[in-house]
Amino acid sequence: MDFGWTSEQTTLYERARAYARAQLAGAVEAGDGLPRALWRRCGEFGFLGLSVPERYGGLGMDALTTARLMEALGRGCEDTGLVFSVGAHLFACVMPLLEGGSDGQKDRYLPRLCSGEWVGANAITEAEAGSDVFALKTRAAREGDGYVLDGTKSYVTNGPDADVFVVYAVTDASHGYMGLSAFLVEKGTPGLRVGRRFEKMGLTTSPIAPLYLEGCRVPASSRLGAEGQGAPLFKRSMQWERACLFGAYVGVMERVLERTVDFARQRKQFKRAIGKNQAVSHRLADMKQRLDSARLLLYRACWLMDRGQEAELEVSLAKLAISEAAVQCGLDAIQIHGGMGYVTETGIERVLRDAIPSTLFSGTSEIQRDIIANHLGL
Incomplete structure (x- = not known):
């Protein structure tokens, strides 16, 4: 490498x-x-x-x-x-x-x-199909030269503003993993309805809402790939998301670390900069160590992806490390900034609110640990 x-x-x-x-x-x-x-x-x-x-x-x-x-x-x-x-x-x-x-x-x-x-938006998660994404209840029934979709999707990121959705639905329940198909459904298609936007603790400018499909008819040409290829498509998209999207959190952590180091140099208590206190400087050193460790795991995962090699383990390691480091980064930044970190006007507390969902979306930290454990033969 x-x-x-x-x-x-x-x-x-x-x-x-x-x-x-x-x-x-x-x-x-x-x-x-x-x-x-x-x-x-x-x-x-x-x-x-x-x-x-x-x-x-x-x-x-x-x-x-x-x-x-x-x-x-x-x-x-x-x-x-x-x-x-x-x-x-x-x-x-x-x-x-x-x-x-x-x-x-x-x-x-x-x-x-x-x-x-x-x-664009992705619609796969359902009330009873979160981590277990293959427990979908949304169905796509073949009728003539098209499909009729029925079901409800939860937590569709970009849903309120999306012009096109990638919707996953079961086309043949008897085929299990290969019974899932994906469809492109445009905004305004009869039978497609976006629900009321959810309010969230973080990532507040990223809109999210449920999606309702009620007799939603789409032509066969809207199917994404072959019938029964939805699961492999989704798995591949999760590899892209768990790797590349989390590069953004690496950037966030670097920005927050830079800002917090500057604050520790300038903020004085007891006639010296608080960064001279070992309790503060060691916390900053730990922030740097977690950042660089997570970054290197990410780069390795993407390097393997670009070579066409199996990277499921490496992607899960990177996703787990980055998301949990991002949460700790938010906690550390608040602690070092003290009261200034807790009030909303400085924007420091928002870092933590925006980091917490990173341990949930694209597969929870527990799911990543399950994947890692499976690769260890457990």
């Missing part, structure tokens, strides 16, 4: 970070929906199509460079809700479409999704 970046990668990272800092400053608390002006700016730079070929409007980056640019986005943009929506759009909607879609589907959807004209 080469630990160096090419000059092109380094330049692109610095451009991405500077762009995010200058152009994506804006709402960091919930509004009526995604800030569409900022969303279009994400598309203008290429964040919405980092890993999509250039012929469809993307940047054509490999997994490692994609993760690195998501890191730049997380470091430069303080609106982690917006950053999360970008990642959910790209890795859970755009990448399944790229890797499983027909030429016609890719030509129709990818340019709009990469440019920021459209917002």
